Amino acid sequence: MSSYGIKDRVAIVGMGCTRFGERWDSSTGDMLIESTRAALMEAGLEQDAIDAYWLGTMTSGFSGMTLSSVLKTKYKPVTRVENYCATGSEAFRNACYAVAAGAYDIVMAVGVEKLKDNGYSGLVNSDDSTDGTATALSAPARFSLLGPAYVEKYGVSRETFKQAMTHTAWKNHYNGARNPRAQFQAEVSKEKIDAAPAVAGDLGIFDCSGVSDGSAAAIIVRAEDAYKYTDKPLFVKGLAFAAGPGTGPIDPRYDYTTFEEVVHSAADAYQQAGVEAPAEELMMAEVHDCFTPTELVLMEDLGFSARGTVCDDTLSGKFTLEGALPINPDGGLKSFGHPIGASGLRMLFECWLQLRGEAPAERQVAARGKRYGLTHNLGGSPGDCVSFVSIVGPELG
Template identity: 60%
Template sequence: MSSHGIRDKVAIIGMGCTRFGELWDRSTADLLVEASEDSVKSAGVTLEDVDAFWLGTMDSGYSGLTLSTALKTRGKPVTRVENMCATGSEALRGAVYAVASGAVDMAMAIGVEKLKDSGFSGLVRNDPPDDGTPTETTAPAAFSYLAPAYQDTYGLDEQTMRDTLSHIAVKNHANGSRNERAQFRSPVTAEAVSCSPLVAGMLGIFDCSGVADGAAAAIVVRAEDAHKYTDKPMYVKALSIVAGNGTAILDDEASFASIPEVAASAQEAYRQAGIVDPRRELSLAEVHDCFTPTELVLMEDLGFSERGQGYRDVLAGAFDAEGDLPVNIDGGLKSFGHPVGATGLRMAFECWLQFRGEAGERQLPGPTLGLTHNLGGRPGRCVSFVGVFGSEKSA
């Protein structure tokens, strides 16, 4: 049975987001303080007004104390959550459902990650014991499988695939160059992307997202209370998350030209939000471009392109800043960076800025509906989150 959804029952009234990057001079606590202070300031409230907190972090803290000691809260509940790269979105989901249920009047969702201080270039964690069936590959290696799978499924030659992936990287770096909070702010050329040193399969350095520190936060209340705090609230239209059962990684017939969990979570989100044609109804989409072939496959799994036509739409500029549906207008993981616990909330933050007309150089004309998408894990064994947000209540 599908969920009933909570369309227009909850609204975001304030958000904050730090700069993402190699923030050697900032601690986890520093980032939490900055993001939370910016969010309450934009909402015109104080931390004392917040009834409960949801903290998302993968590896930068192991209880609610990570937040309560940083913010010096008094007698407030803090729930720490983790769901791989969908951690920030999971924190938002918890806060939103708490408000929608009537359990609290105001909640904060906040995500943070300090990856650079680990001393490793990549996500570092200890996987729990299992039955030995999961493959032991790095993230770049796992996602590199998407490119040849897509080529084989739709008959693309290697040059066409290379051109498609390079276009995605160039687009996202161009968008990020107009974002003062982005980790990487320099545009790149298709030649630089195509000729960058290889990491795994046909993926080069410029096909991979950055390793970053950062934090982002949101304050949510019941929709009927939103205008007490702001004249431009952002309404939650849908929240959908799907956890795969892990069998695809063992299925010889499965194709990495698609990620079923993404398609399933997207369809559920569209049902909740009442969206029939996402390519035309959405004003912008923030998707989990951890690697360039991931974004390509997502265009089809999210219903933005017909099956086998995603590469054509990418090359035609359909998802560029001036295209039919701007994708990762803030630079995405590729340029903005990917501090795991903060990424999902960072995506919602871009919708927040766009709806309020505060996105600066990258401001879109009159956006009204935005999508965020997180992918945690890897093809064949992952979780997928899709959220839909709007500037107005549905009629």
């Protein structure tokens, strides 16, 4: 059963996003101030107008005081949330539901993460005590399993799948080179991507997202109040979250060619928004390209490509800026890195720019009569993850 949803009941009226990168000269608090002030400025609001806050962070704070002590919010409620790599999206989801429920008039969702100062990396780290079935694999190693599984299931050659991975990395770095907020702002040739040192399996350095710092924020109000604050709001059409049973790695039926959590969350979001043909109805999408094979598998799980066809669609240019469905027009995690609490709201910020026609001209996506933008996060690993999907649009109805 899908959730009922809150289509067209709340709207985003202001957003802010910092530059992502190795922000050695900025604290968590500095980035919170930067993103929240930008969002307030967009909506023409003073900070005291915000009734409540939802803060998403995984490692950069452990209570609402992470935000309140920096912004001096004068005893306003601040709820700190964490949900793996979908943490920023979870802050947004909960903030939206609070407004839709009538609990508050104006709220803010904020995501922040400061990873570069704490030594965080994608290397093996210790898990909590388990029943002994969990494996101590790095994130690249776990996601490297997607490619060989896909090749075996669909009869695609290893070379073709690797070409599609390379194209995905090239595309996202091409887009990021046109984004002043990205961590990596340079194009990377396919030859350089192919020649990069191996990290795990067929994954090279350019197949993996980086580690970075950043923050993003969104202000949410009731839909009927949206035009008080901006002449170009974004209306929430669907918000879906799925937490998996975590059985994939020990289930012989799981074949590492899909994220079932993504399939479920996407179906729920589409049902809420009334989207029947996402590849035809979406203007653009921001997806969780933590590794290039992840993005490839996501194209099929989200319904953008038929099963077994994503390599052809990718290599044909379907997902480039000029393609039928631009994916990660801001550069994605490949160009921004992945400050965990901030990534989901950073994706939403790109929808804010694109659907309002305010992205830089060199990467502004052509609407072609399409009305919706999609964001997607997943957290965890193949067969053992959570997934979030949002759909937003610039018009009611």
